[in-house]
Amino acid sequence: MVRTTSFFVCQSCGAQTKKFFGRCSSCGDWNSLIEQSAQSIDGRLRRNSVDFDQEPRSIKSMPMASLKENPLLRLGSGYQEFDRVLGSGLVPGSLVLLGGDPGIGKSTLLLQSATAMAISRSVLYVSAEESAQQVKLRWNRLKGAETNLHLLAETDLENVLKELESLRPEVAIVDSIQALHDAELSSAPGSVAQVRECAAALQRLAKKLSIAMILVGHVTKEGLLAGPKVLEHLVDAVLTFEGDRFASHRLLRAVKNRFGATNELGVFEMQGRGLSEVINPSKLFLSGTSAAGIATIVACEGTRALLVDVQALVSSTSYPSPRRTATGVGTNRLHQILAVLEKHMGFPLSRYDCYLAVAGGLEVEEPASDLGIAAAIVSSFKDVSLPKGTVLIGELGLGGQLRPVGQISQRLQEAERLGFNRAVVPRGSGLESIGFLKSIELIQVVNINEAIIMSLEVDK
Incomplete structure (x- = not known):
């Protein structure tokens, strides 16, 4: 006997329920359940249709080691x-x-x-x-x-x-x-x-x-x-x-x-x-100008290294609590870097508004951009431009120390190819064995104080 039943399906997560609720119990969305009808066969007929006296079908599985390896062919998309x-x-x-x-x-x-x-x-x-x-x-x-x-x-x-x-x-x-x-x-x-x-x-x-x-x-x-x-x-x-x-x-x-x-x-x-x-996507994310509050980082997206300009603006606030706005970088990372600069370098950034943006609308999530973000903030705060042709690579720790990052050789190769002649990197990045860099000067630093001084070439 065939009977018509109805159930409710969440349009957000696909969860099903027999009763209507204003809020989905799986994903928590409101007013997302929609009623649908379906025909189902009586359960007794379904169970009776199975013949347990039949012999089991032959097993189709095989040992993993006996499977043949077929080459993975790919079709080019034209781009x-x-x-x-x-x-x-x-x-x-x-x-x-x-x-x-x-x-x-x-x-x-x-x-x-x-x-x-x-x-x-x-x-x-x-x-x-x-x-x-x-x-x-x-x-x-x-x-x-x-x-x-x-x-x-x-x-x-x-x-x-x-x-x-x-x-x-x-x-x-x-x-x-x-x-x-x-x-x-x-x-x-x-x-x-x-x-x-x-x-x-x-x-x-x-x-x-x-x-x-x-x-x-x-x-x-x-x-x-x-x-x-x-x-x-x-x-x-x-x-x-x-x-x-x-x-x-x-x-x-x-x-x-x-x-x-x-x-x-x-x-x-x-x-x-x-x-x-x-x-050459780096041309989209480089401004080619030198101004206060602009620093150049090297972000890695898979097997590709991209040189990107990070822009920062630090200005005195007129509100009880300063504003923090970040585009292309997580706001929590911006708060963390500001706290490290204030704690270990003595900059009173808690009394200033800070606006941060990555050029071109690129989303930068890797911690290798921490040093460039910090340098851009200090550059805007001091109103001093970074030397032209300088890239900054490094992860910033809460204690003010700089940690090495991965794919450092690939990052430096891309910076050298685009004509940059200075690179500020953490000490201990394993650069002693790199002999292919000819026109780029490596400046190895230990902490954020040394990095900012060497980057801006001014006292804090």
């Missing part, structure tokens, strides 16, 4: 920056989820990549949000070439699966997963059930036909990927496309990657004809 983040390219049979703010350039990036890949292989572009004419207008604006690129403007999941089985492309792009609709489900497109079932069906087909598939996902107002969290666990890689909409550059990061590193960074620049790769 070096895209391949860098993916880990040298797309893997056949894998699912990649690309998320980003509306209008950031996700569809532009994927349409350009699909056009480049379609020169040598078959590619299917599924447009579930825009009509075929809208995609063609963008393709013409991007100066698309005559390639083997197929376009399908469809929102029905069944039709998309049929087209994939019929065409059997090497690469498929679905823009976007929230716009697909499974007719067998009663919920609206974009709901938790629709997103989960559509992604699972696409994953099964991609694994079966060895199709490298890219899914475009929406983000919430908090900047997180919309839909159930299980979607991120379902795919093989999760990429985020970010950047300031008022700036020209865009950053592509990997949050999850089963076939590569998750700390790689790809840099693109939005131009009139679409997105172009930035081979």
Whole structure:
């Protein structure tokens, strides 16, 4: 006997419950439960349908050591920056989820990549949000070439699966997963059930036909990927496309990657004809000027070293408690560095406002930038410019000591390549064995006092 039941699904985390609550018991979000109906077979019939007298099926498992190692083939995306983040390219049979703010350039990036890949292989572009004419207008604006690129403007999941089985492309792009609709489900497109079932069906087909598939996902107002969290666990890689909409550059990061590193960074620049790769991204984050409150650090993003300008502004406050504002750096790290400078160098920074920003909107999370941030703050406080061509690398401890950081050779090589001639680094970084530096002077320091004096070339 078939009966119709209803349950409630949280639109934030995908949790299910039989009763309605104003607040989800799993994630704590308010008014996120939506009722859905489903048909279920009576439990007695389900149990009776199992024949326990049947012989067990033959075991399909095998020893791990006996498995053959197949080479991991990768498909180039047509862009070096895209391949860098993916880990040298797309893997056949894998699912990649690309998320980003509306209008950031996700569809532009994927349409350009699909056009480049379609020169040598078959590619299917599924447009579930825009009509075929809208995609063609963008393709013409991007100066698309005559390639083997197929376009399908469809929102029905069944039709998309049929087209994939019929065409059997090497690469498929679905823009976007929230716009697909499974007719067998009663919920609206974009709901938790629709997103989960559509992604699972696409994953099964991609694994079966060895199709490298890219899914475009929406983000919430908090900047997180919309839909159930299980979607991120379902795919093989999760990429985020970010950047300031008022700036020209865009950053592509990997949050999850089963076939590569998750700390790689790809840099693109939005131009009139679409997105172009930035081979030397340090030019985007260097101002090229010398002024009070500006220091240059070397941040490592995966296998790439980036030279970035850190800007600080220290001014007397007119409020009982001074303001602390940081852009691109954690506010807690700014408070910690200010406390160390006041404790160990005697600067009365608790009576001053402090504003800190990383040039270009880059997010710098590694502690190797502590010394550069501290030097920028002292430079603004003293109104003294740092010597031109100086980079600062080091982690600042609470006792005022400087700790060595990783990838110091790679950082110094990039600084020397861009024409910098002085580098302030912590002592004990293992630089005695480095013999390739020819035009850069190394200044090794022990604590923050010595580093600031040597950097600013003034007494504290």
